[in-house]
Amino acid sequence: MVDRPVAEGRVRLADPDDEEVAEWRRVIDYAKRHGLEPQGRRIEKARFGTRGLEMFLTEGPHPNSLRSLHPAVAALRDDNGQLVIPPALRRRSLLLQALAAEAVRRGHEVRQGRSYYSRREGGVDVVVHDFACTITVRQEFPQSTNPERSARLVVELDPGRSGRPGR
Template identity: 80%
Template sequence: MAVLRDDEERLVMPPVLRRRSLLILQALAAEAVRRGYEVRAGRSYHSRREGGVDVVVDGFAYTITVRQEFPQSTNPERAARLVVELDHGRTNRPGRWRDRKRATLEDTLGVILGEIEARALEDAERRASEEQAKEEREIRW
């Protein structure tokens, strides 16, 4: 987190939103570590306006990024909104959470980590299925 915090080339947005983005990522990272997962510096990003971390569950890495949803908006309410995204990978599961009038991203942090855990379970099942299919192919040879 310190690397992201100190990197002025990442999370390019108003200072208040940058601080909030860092706090959201810090809360996600702390809870992930509490649950026994590894957290490491995020991979490359699509834009200077975003930053993130990777959460590793059972050998599977999931990138969580945060960015300003409407950086060009002149409406202060819209410009203050953030969005958290979880890379889709090999799933069609939901992977984007946004600030809304009735709920903020801080209210959904548990849901985001729950989604990572659900994806890790899916990925582990897929890996086991692929290994079983590979073994069956080898037997047939």
């Protein structure tokens, strides 16, 4: 089953039944876990239409892969003076890796974030056409005793000249 997307590049199932969808998902997940994807490429799956399923090959590692962190994200991960938040939230905050990977894929520069107002936040700078934008992540309600509230993260774009942060 893995050979088919590799050989054809794209496989579309117009109206698969639930068993067929489950089998394809299991096979693709197995291939990903056991390194059976072609070197430098990965198999992705996505819905198309109302009931269709599509599998295709795409270049590079998955943007959410934590195996090869962008150096700016790795520096943030390794800095004990930033993102001083519970470990589970700290791991989730590495969603910055997906943002960094996509920015690099689009040809933009990503660099280590500047110092922050609070030790509870951290981030990266994305440079687009000589304009640097800081993207930070922090725990929204660190003092809350409500587990749901204290588990919330905030991702924020630096307000820059507008004065209005993007949250």
